[in-house]
Amino acid sequence: MSTTSNNSSPLWGIDLGGTKAEGIVLGPDGLKDIRFRDRVPTGAENGYDFILNQIKTLVSLMEKKMGYRPDKLGICTPGTLDPGLGTMKGCNSECMNGQPMKTDIERLLGLEIEIANDANCFALAEARMGVVKEKFPNAKVVFGVIMGTGVGGGLVVNNHVINGLQGIAGEWGHNFLDASGGPCYCGKSGCVEKVISGPDLEKFYFKESGTKLVMKDIYERYRKGSDPHATKTIERLIHFYGLALSVIINILDPDVIVIGGGVGNIDEIYTEGRASVEKYIFNHRLDTPIVKPMLGDSAGVFGAAYLVA
């Protein structure tokens, strides 16, 4: 029986993380219509073949509960499928890198696989069932930003992920921003990620103050106004966030931008940060809604399911 051939068929997705793989089956009513949701350990430390087998186990669980197997399955991964080479890149579970994961899983499961990275799945989930659907239902171009341990992004146009020719669409985290960021793991220097990611803001604070603090504490000190180094760190974030985001708006002029990740929880991003964006865009005013997400950690698995919609 063909089960994903019309719009009302349930969507099957898996969020493949470093420690767990979560599966979901979503009915046509989205959030209110979760037919299956469960997880298995990924076991990335046991290598690539082990991960593939865990995916197989998870799909068997889904199949047992649902009573059928679909034609298509979406998978959210921590890295990107290189469209030219057909292999994975940029995964933090390193054993996945260089592997033809899409082909391998398709062969193992006997069904068609769509793969996208977590930033793309985040953008897709928020577009289709999160804050964009709730508050900006007419939005066509949605840019999802991740600002946390790393900085990434995903582009959704007309409810579909744009991966790009090389699979790097939306990767604004590795645009050049400022030389003070220093060398990045990607081989370049001064990347957006090296300036405004959580760990790099913490490093900046440490360099300024000689004290090691986590972002949460630096932010608390900034709010109290009691620590000039904390003030400098958050002001640096606000300045460079505006500069970095203005590039996205000048190129895409999206209908809405959704900000995810730990650094995205800082309220000033939406006030002073917004003013900073306005200062740098090629317009005398900023109309773009820049908003917090609604789905939290679930965005990955929801986005995975919508990859096959």
Ligand SMILES: [Zn+2]
């Ligand atoms: Zn970089």
